[in-house]
Amino acid sequence: MFDFKVVADWLNELLNGLMPSWLATSIECVIVAVFLLAAYSLIAMAYIMYERWVCAWIQCRIGPRRVGPWGLLQVFADVLKILQKELITLWSTDKFLHKLAPYLVLIASMLTFACLPWGKGMQFIDFNIGVFFIIAVSSIGVLGILLAGWSSNSKYTLIGAMRSGAQMVSYELSCGLAVLTVVCLAGTMNVTELVEAQADGWFLFKGHVPAFIAFIIYIIAANAENNRGPFDLPEAEHELTAGYHTEYSGIHFGFFYLAEYLNLFIVSGIAALLFLGGWMPLHVPGLEGFNAVMDYIPSTLWFLGKAFFMTFIFMWIRWSFPRVRIDQMLALEWRYLMPIGLFNLVLMAVVVAFGWHF
């Protein structure tokens, strides 16, 4: 399997031979930044198209077809349109916080985006506390959403932001517990080590029953954390017009939309990392030929494929279930998911302590 580290090391030596090391490091940082920007916008566009196609398919509609072949250029048209819109600032808003909120949301999603396992040797941020860092920075997004709703000084945005805040912090606990269960099994928080630990089998298959329960909990909690699916009360359109971003216009609104789709990719990517082996190919012990064939598929394709598969599940859930009420939403988290998550953690600790996993 192709290792990106070889290319990176070669480039690093080349640059260090040509110029002082501080300049080489700066150039490498710029390369990473350009890659992140390109990947971020491409995946956002791909996801908007993907959602519209899947949604149309599930609802037996045709979906976008007019702009370009199979409607492929629809997203570009939308981006151009939204860039041309006027940026309206209300006289009653807190102007500084109103402008700050999109930055916070985007910074949170960009940081988590860079932590994902993009391929073999392609790990942009590789802390030894990897997944913990991901959980930590993803909560900056809640701050951005709360600020957006509060600073807009409109009742709908305030209610939307409060709902969103309550929902996101509540379900963050279940997400954290599901991640904790996997960390307990793997014995590491480093993203690279987590992926390498799954070389002989993904954690979903390795971890026995608790890993499977954690996977289900993670899917539900991640859906709620993204304000999607049956848990989209923060922007329940017939109650609150558009929730916390009602008062944002043009590209200002576009940032929240962008971050929402990117967060969908990020939670799918984390699910792929923790349960489906990150960029690790599917290996079945004993089938040497099969494993060798699987190794030929590039690692980045494996990661993207798993993330897109997970996203399909999220979209399926979104278009299949009716929206829940706020009391049902909070009861589901605090009365069911939380206690089950805690119990599941103990179960995993027992499984690990007695060595019952594969």
Place this chain on the structure above:
Amino acid sequence: MDLSIFGIQSTTMAITAALTGVLLVAAALIIAWLIGPRSYTEKKGEPYECGIPSRGDSMAQFHVGYYLFAILFLMFDVETVFLFPWAVICGDLNTSALPAVGTFLVILALGLAYAWKKGALRWK
């Protein structure tokens, strides 16, 4: 340990990623500001509340229900922080890891049960 791609410190990379996010927002805002129209009317600056004239300020006192959940969240979030280091070395500790963390989790579960009994989890 903390070295990322190109052998750069992960902290540097994290700062780079954060700056990339700032750059993306700033660049898009500048483009929108350059090509977008600008106009001002008095009505445009009012909050959108479905066409009904808005009454009063919305930065007012707010429902205490959200506050209770925030407090509960704080309690369990700190608990997660305590559990992460334990989870990393759980495999090395073998069976001796169980009683200690079991006690901790039982106390936490009692806390959740107390909040439940008191009706903090009921939406009013």
